[in-house]
Amino acid sequence: MENIVLETLAAIGEVYFNFLIAVKVDVSRVLSTNKKAWSIGATSFALPFSILFLLMVGCINYIGGVTRTIFCFGMSTFISTSYIPAVANALEELNLVTSEFGLLASSCAFVHSLILWSLMPVALVLTQKTHDKSIAAALSLFALALFTFFVVRPTIFWMVKKTPQGEPVREVFVVLTLVGVLVMGCLTNILGLSLSLGAVLFGCIIPEGPPLASILVEKSETFVSDILMPLWYFRVGIEMDVHSIYNWKAFVIFHCILLVAYFAKFVGVLLASLSFKIRPRHAALLGLIMNCKGAIDVMVFLRWKISKHVLDDQSFFVLVSSTLAVTAFVTPLVEIFYKPQTLHECAYNNPSNNPQGLIRAIQSTPRNSKFQIICCIHNEENVRSIITLLEASNPTEARPICVYVIQLMDILGRAVPLVIPYNKHNLRQFKWLLTSTSFSFDHIMQAFTNYSENSIGRITIHPFTIIAPYQNMHENISKLAQDNLVPLIIVPHHENQRATQGNRVASAIQVLNTNLQKHAPCTVGVLVDRHFRNSSSGHFSYDVAIIFIGGRDDREALAYAAQMSHHPNVSITVIRVISLTNKKDHDENDSEYVRMERMMDEDVYDGFKMENIGNACVVCWEIMVDHILSVVDPIRSSGRHYDLVMVGQRHFEVDNFDDKEMPAFATNDDLGVVGDIIYASFNLYGGWSSLLVLKHCGDYV
Incomplete structure (x- = not known):
């Protein structure tokens, strides 16, 4: 009884796992993949497939439980394929999803998926025992595809159309969709096909992203990945038996065959990548990441063992253990050796990409x-x-x-x-x-x-x-x-x-x-x-205050103010803040770097004043304060309503303030110390002023 419950829950987890994968996949993206990804993907599939098929046909006696040569075709296909979820999960774990390397790997996995989807109907027909069953399987699959695309798909789009723009999908639609996954799985099972095939077909017709796909993923992915899939993994563990290894020679030979296949895929990706002038390091790492395996591979192996009866216990153990070993070996290598050239490095190392000199x-x-x-x-x-x-x-x-x-x-x-x-x-x-x-x-x-x-x-x-x-x-x-x-x-x-x-x-x-x-x-x-309120007459006017303490971020704020200063309807108030604490000792204790920073601050500030001599819309103040909280006093005490307050995020001069009693509400690191104080002061004292905090790239020495 316990086994029946476990198998049922594991099967449900497998169905929904495949459904969520199909929901996230945009089939049209495969067709728009660039030439580079097509070439690398096709080569990295064809080379290991050819080698593995020949090796398996020649060594069929060493793969226990395999009784039909046609199985070698299916095995070679699945081993040579890199699945989107496995590659995507590895890239997400390595934080490489949006990198150029990650995008290329995802595109190549898409090409592999298209090849696999094209071969699946062929394999389904060829694996039937008689010609009548092959014809029946082909007709059943064709009828199911017609039903899915001409009945189920319009229903899904009707649900999406009934959802008002900007609002979530109704709960009843979400429930019906999730129930429909099981119904589609049952239909394919009745036709003698895989439970997961119906879930995949159903997922492919749901438009990716909001409003339906995103809510389906949000509401079900956690339950599937954290509750149902662990039960499925547990079932796989039960099916794996170390004591089932009865022929060590066959065990070693099968492992060697799989190792050759993985190496052939690596070589195929490497050669194709180098032909497109991809950096050798990235080409090698792309070959490694394309060898990542995941749950879908193990699902196929489990189906071959339990439903198809073409794998014995030893062969199943070899396939699953090799999948785990390769993924465990590949992922850390990519993390260790992938050293992307940052945008900052590109700017400094390749001036042709940055004719202005630096970032x-x-x-x-x-x-x-x-x-x-x-x-x-x-x-x-x-x-x-x-x-x-x-x-x-x-x-x-x-x-x-x-x-x-x-x-x-x-x-x-x-x-x-x-x-x-x-x-x-x-x-x-x-x-x-x-x-x-x-x-x-x-x-x-x-x-x-x-x-x-x-x-x-x-x-x-x-x-x-x-x-x-x-x-x-x-x-x-x-x-x-x-x-x-x-x-x-x-x-x-x-x-x-x-x-x-x-x-x-x-x-x-x-x-x-x-x-x-x-x-x-x-x-x-x-x-x-802060929800800027313009004048009711429709006449544009804007009042800006800049708090200038010092440092490259404040100089960027002042440069942006200079861009605004020539607008006839923009008023600029620059508040030059100078620390009163230990002011007399600055010149004696300051490093050469700090002296240079202060010189640049004075040059930029003086240049701004010189540029705006005679400009009635620009006013400059100079104030001296002894506490960091005092920087907001001129804004509050001026009695003016500023539409925008600008300040830099970092100020090396802040260390000279007596800031031992920092306010407890200063918690927004992205705004910096002064920006966060201004932000919190607006919250405490009210007001409609917006705040713009500028940070220039690079760190202070």
Whole structure:
């Protein structure tokens, strides 16, 4: 009785595991894979398949339990294939999902999957015992495919269509879909096919991402992976028996055959990668990661043993143990030897990629060239504050602004990340994806397009959607900044998303912002939106305060203020903060580095004042304070309403303040010490001022 219960729960776990994999896979992506991935994927499949098939046919007597040569074809196919979930899980564990290496590995795994899906119907027909059964199996599979695509698929899309935009799918639709997985599994089982085949077919017809796929993954993945799948693993463990090894010669020969197959796949990937001029180290590591195996492989082996009766206990033990050994060997090697060249290293080591000399900064951007900005958007709530900030940035004919608007979406409900340019040519291709999301991408882009068309200054918009895990999303954004020499990235603060997207998403966005500040090849601005209120007359006006303490981050803030200062409707107030504590001893104790920093601070500050002599919209104050909390006093005591307060994230001068009594509410590391104090002060004392905290790449010495 216990075995029946365990087998039933394990089978259910297997069905839902395969369903969730199919839900995350975008079949159309396979067809759009580039030539490089097609070549590497095809070569890395064909070479091990040919070698393994010949070896298994020649050594059939050493594979216990195998009685039919046709089985060698199936075994060679599955061993030579790299499955998307296995590769994707390994990349996620190694934090390489959004790297170029990870994207290429995912694309190659997609090619393998397409080859496998093409061969599965052939194998299903050939493995039948009689011609009548082969014809019946083919007709059954064809009828099931027609039923799935012409009956079930329209029903799924009707559910999606019935879901209002921006709202979650109704619970009844979620329940019906999850029950439908079991129904499809039962249908395939009645037809004599695998339980999991019906689940895979059902999963493939569900549009990936929101609203349906993401909610299915969110509600069921934890239960499947943490409850049902461990029971399935336990069942596999029961089926493995070390004492079943009765022929050590056959045991060793079978292991050697599998080892040759894995090595052949490695060589196939290596040769194909080198032909596309991929770095030898990355080509070798790609060959290793393509040998990763996962639960699907073991599912196939278990089915061959229990249902097909073509594997005996010893052969099953060899296959499963080799799968575990190869994965356990490959993953640490990739983690140890994969040393990606960071964007910072690219900027310093390859000046041709960075003609301005070093990593981009607002200060180093020529005044007679276009000013490029990447603006990240999570939902419609971020649009107004970003557009207002762009208008204050003073786009003109002499210095136009080029904006890369990126809508950021979690990868939940998808297998691999995507970067989608939004334009008229590919709108139809991705329309089903964009209109099925919980955020209104069309409305967001229409708002930016309208602003671009109606702006007095010259501003161009380049819209994108990035779909990736939040923990890796900074790599896609940084690459876009690197490729286009963008000096400034603006991202919304995570607290602005908490009310609309919940604590989980807000925490993930905080991780994204922190990663961007660490790894971006330019300046990153974190925008705390306080719902800017423009004048009711429709006349644009903007009042900005800059707290200038010192350091490269504050110099970036002042450089951005210089960009705004020539806008006739933008008022700039620069508050130069000087530490009163130990001021007389600075020159005696300061290092050469600190002296150079202070000299650059004075040069930038004096240059800003000289540039704005006679500009009635610019005011500069100099104040001396003895406590870090006092930096917000001029803002509170001025009696003015500032629409935006700008400050750098890091200040080496903060060490000179008497900051032993730091406020307990200063907890936002991405805003820095001073930025967090300003943020908390606004919370405590009220006010509508927004906050922009700028951090330039690189660390202080």
